[in-house]
Amino acid sequence: MPLMTSWVTSANDANHPFPLNNLPYGVFSTDSDDARCGVAIGDMILDMQAAEDAGLITLADYALFELPIWNDLMDEGPAVWAALRDRLIALLSDGAAERDKVEPLLVPMADVTLHMPFGVSEYTDFYAGKQHAQNMGAILRGSPDLPANWLHIPIGYNGRASSVVVSGTPIHRPNGQTKAPDADMPSFGPSKRLDIELEMGAIVGTGSEFGQPVTVDQADAMIFGYVLLNDWSARDIQGWEYQPLGPFQGKAFGTSISPWIVTAAALESFRAPTPPRDKELLPYLNGSKDGLYDIELEVLMQPNGADSASVISKTNYNRMYYSAAEQLCHHAIGGCEMNAGDLLGSGTISGPVREEYGSLMELSWAGREPFTLDTGETRGFIEDGDTLTLRGNARGDGFTIGFGDCVGTILPAVTWPAE
Amino acid sequence: MPLMTSWVTSANDANHPFPLNNLPYGVFSTDSDDARCGVAIGDMILDMQAAEDAGLITLADYALFELPIWNDLMDEGPAVWAALRDRLIALLSDGAAERDKVEPLLVPMADVTLHMPFGVSEYTDFYAGKQHAQNMGAILRGSPDLPANWLHIPIGYNGRASSVVVSGTPIHRPNGQTKAPDADMPSFGPSKRLDIELEMGAIVGTGSEFGQPVTVDQADAMIFGYVLLNDWSARDIQGWEYQPLGPFQGKAFGTSISPWIVTAAALESFRAPTPPRDKELLPYLNGSKDGLYDIELEVLMQPNGADSASVISKTNYNRMYYSAAEQLCHHAIGGCEMNAGDLLGSGTISGPVREEYGSLMELSWAGREPFTLDTGETRGFIEDGDTLTLRGNARGDGFTIGFGDCVGTILPAVTWPAE
Structure with missing residues (x-):
């Protein structure tokens, strides 16, 4: 076209x-x-x-x-x-x-x-990037082996819809509980390992009935459009809290989305297949359409006062292992009612090489190998005043389908107790 | 009074x-x-x-x-x-x-x-019963030791608001992925280990601002009232899916609440303290009021066609380790915006002896020790046609504050793929 x-x-x-x-x-x-x-x-x-x-x-x-x-x-x-x-x-x-x-x-x-272009009914975040899952395993558990269920389930968890904000909304560094590995007791204060997650957000347009599953093809038709999504993450809070019931306050302080809903119709000619399956999926997760899209993605970082932003990552949505339609099918498989305005985060999008990693945790290997910005400054995690931008474009024959930037600036933590 | x-x-x-x-x-x-x-x-x-x-x-x-x-x-x-x-x-x-x-x-x-007495904005489920956490550890991990963070954090995870239904709504047994410990591959089908969780639900009445925490005392004043809450759980689906990001489809097929919101005002004279702390809490989790309530709770089970229901558990909300106000404070500590209609599940309420356990998983010790109903039938988990009822009453001097029963009947799993 x-x-x-x-x-x-x-x-x-x-x-x-x-x-x-x-x-x-x-x-x-x-x-x-x-x-x-x-x-x-x-x-x-x-x-x-x-x-x-x-x-x-x-x-x-x-x-x-x-x-x-x-x-x-x-x-x-x-x-x-x-x-x-x-x-x-x-x-x-x-x-x-x-x-x-x-x-x-x-x-x-x-x-x-x-x-905000839509009211977020509920927000679910997935974990569908294989490179990302392997990187996080290597960093956090010392092994890139995927969790036993990863190749079978589009793993997801429920996030917090009330924290989803439109691009441009500043985000306070969260306070929370953390515990150093060698400490006896946890401590309270601002997160020291503040991160981004580069994701796409799929927006459910038509819902499903309570108690009734949907097929992958039905799920594909239910998706209204996509936005860029930055799932801000406090790695130290998350690391202390997430066993055994998953991420909670490490993710609840903010999730930014780009301001324009790019419709599935506009992206139709950019469909891309999921990769060959390492293990055959259970039949309910099979659909007839290519469920990913060829969307070029960039992450930019700009310290407070810097003249320009540095590109710190470049990757593509077509790197993912599971599609949004597969995720949505799995979400409804037990009868969970899905509604217009439900937002599904893809999971962090990381390509096969470090230049394609979609979080600072991976780009700086948990802060152990800080990366250098164009200004000469280095970063392991986000500092107060830093502005992070996600950018996405699908490149057609003489035209571009752009998403509009997803931008957020980190403000210092609020004083506690609240005045 | x-x-x-x-x-x-x-x-x-x-x-x-x-x-x-x-x-x-x-x-x-x-x-x-x-x-x-x-x-x-x-x-x-x-x-x-x-x-x-x-x-x-x-x-x-x-x-x-x-x-x-x-x-x-x-x-x-x-x-x-x-x-x-x-x-x-x-x-x-x-x-x-x-x-x-x-x-x-x-x-x-x-x-x-x-x-439904209110629109559920978002639903969060906690894990604040110490006996329950120890039982689940013993059953699932072979040790009653609490997770390292349990005595410091009122652990919670985000649930699915769209699945919260009023008492009387039938619940289909969910389909989903499970994997037997000795199997190479997961399989798909109806859950075989369907369970209840006896909980109280606290309803947030006044919200908090995005980016701004609240104290425990502020949180206490934000709570509008309470309902009984049955967090239906598919233990086999949950067991296969929950690492590393927590429960998802094992919980998403239904959460039942009692039909009447009992206001915090009506319960004021029934306030009860949380137990002595095994480890001192971080100061942000300290409030000035007794945060639990003396509410007698019962679970009843009635097979399809039986003349009457059997009481299978009797306990009290005052058994919990963390209060709803502490949970709500922790929920907002990083700046997560809370809204009117947010529903906070207490976590499963299990007292110190088996007769007080709040789930079938615990009552039948994962099905290994089935319990006997008044009809002579035995149960490890829920069978199709079983009706489960939660009942709650606060007993005053010559009066009762009742909650109205929280009832749900399990229907067979739907046929997949959907017609």
């Missing part, structure tokens, strides 16, 4: 993240208008509330874009998702008949504040 | 679960009316939507009881909670001046269907 051209000419650049082929969904506000749904096209945003009010979008018998979240559209299901995409392409294509009605509803992206 | 008498005379029995001292909050529907908030008093329910419409309850400048969940009241905070309780006591006390206006708004409990 080549570039689809738009009368919004900024969208027609081969490297622009938001061409007509993309049409990602976000929520924005301006100095004069409250938060509302919008669609990115080039350097502009189409105000969906205004477009619906103007009668340009008529897909439901109620105001689909009354609320400043995309969950109502998700609930409508794949036929309406497709109808909206078709309609947006018709309105924004080069030569569109209704251009004069649409043009007044465009808002310059430079003038807006972006908000 | 003695029994407070009501003009609803059925409420004045020393053993009735819903005297004027209690006033628990639920949601009910009738053949003629949709679901709405109600307050139990004796054998009747006060229709709160009707009471607000009639001008008998005026606590907010909007319709506090428009929706069939209690979350709006929770959001109003402790001063409004107290005002509502005072007003209900005034309306329902023996000799109340407005009895003639209230009486037409009472609905016989025998005529209603009960629904």
